[in-house]
Amino acid sequence: MKNTVIPCLGAATVAAALLSAPALAVELTIACGAVGIERQVCIDGANRWAEQTGHSVDVVATPQSSTERLAMYQLLLRERHNTVDVFQIDVIWPGLLGEYLLDLSPYVPDTDAFFPNLMANNTVDGRLIAMPWYVDTGLLYYRKDLLDRYGHPVPQTWDELETIATDVQLGERSQNGNFWGYVWQGSDYEGLTCNVMEWLVSSDAGTVVSTQGVVTLDNDRAARIIDQAAGWIDTISPPAVLEYQEEDARAQFEAGNALFMRNWPYAWRLANEPESAVSGNVGVTVLPQGDSGMPSGALGGWQLAVTEATRYPALSADLVRFLTSESEQRRRADFGYLPTRSALYNEPELTQGNAVFEPVGRALENVAVRPSSATGRTYKYVSRYVSGEIHEVLRGTKSTSDALASITDRIVERGLGDLQRP
Structure with a gap:
């Protein structure tokens, strides 16, 4: 039997990890990235989650144009397709797509680790419908x-x-x-x-x-x-x-x-x-x-959300939790993707290597x-x-x-x- 790594990351994560036996392994699908580094870092993160859980992830490339990407998402979400479980969404789309997306609050134990304004942006009608993945700001x-x-x-x-x-x-x-x-x-x-x-x-x-x-x-x-x-x-x-x-x-x-x-x-x-x-x-x-x-x-940047039509809500939410985790955000920072967790802006090894970290962290305290x-x-x-x-x-x-x-x-x-x- 394949050994399963079950990190101490909360009940939802443990429950998902218990499903990692080969007989119960499933394939999730995530729509993220278009080309180049953006797509590759998404693939790398999805593969790391798959290695830990025993499941697999199919990474679907999205259009480079935000307008075309949104049109693709709206078609899939409105028709309640379950062919894509996790979506990378723009920071201005939560209100537009919220009714089709899963409330992630029961699945993410450390929401207070993220900048409050980012979490508020992703909360629609009291439902946390996306997790902030990486951020931009003027x-x-x-x-x-x-x-x-x-x-x-x-x-x-x-x-x-x-x-x-x-x-x-x-x-x-x-x-x-x-x-x-x-x-x-x-x-x-x-x-x-x-x-x-x-x-x-x-x-x-x-x-x-x-x-x-x-x-x-x-x-x-x-x-x-x-x-x-x-x-x-x-x-x-x-x-x-x-x-x-x-x-x-x-x-x-x-x-x-x-x-x-x-x-x-x-x-x-x-x-x-x-x-x-x-x-x-x-x-x-x-x-x-x-x-x-x-x-x-x-505020700019991208979030990760789960469709309510998914057949695997707990697993899909756990993939989102993993991709927005501290370790993954630290890894992605090496490629220029700015974290959404406030504590990472206090880490010298990150801030000293990138001059934008300090001003971005300050701006996020009063983000527009x-x-x-x-x-x-x-x-x-x-x-x-x-x-x-x-x-x-x-x-x-x-x-x-x-x-x-x-x-x-x-x-x-x-x-x-x-x-x-x-």
């Missing part, structure tokens, strides 16, 4: 050499960023007419929604729609920070930033044409590649805070969660309202007060759940 990149040259510290507030960017931009323009103080994502798409959420949460201005379903956007603090952001256009940010997405901002920064850049953690490694004009001169930190807020960053769980299936409309209306403000074709009132009215008039004005 960060501020800066030119260390230029801050030193002009005698400026790393900015702590948006006001400081504005002042420093203005001064350094003025000085650098004599050598580089294409130089700007700050590049970010101003195009009318989900990336602008992320930027807006960071402005709001860092200024203690609410989250557009609260977890109680109240539209919180139309307030003085929100108006103040959005007015400030609109003032960056053609002063410290190029007019073209209104069409920028992540790669556009990165291209300008790596070409040496910007002092500051807002981007995701992936940009750290790329900014320091040999072909980058700023390699070796880049620093990274949390995004600034407003007058009355705290540093923040928009998009209101996807609160608005469920209708989040896509809320995000379109936010990015579309705020884009008009940035372009100078609509006032901030009109845009905030319009977004609020459109959300309420659409009747999204129990949404109401505060």
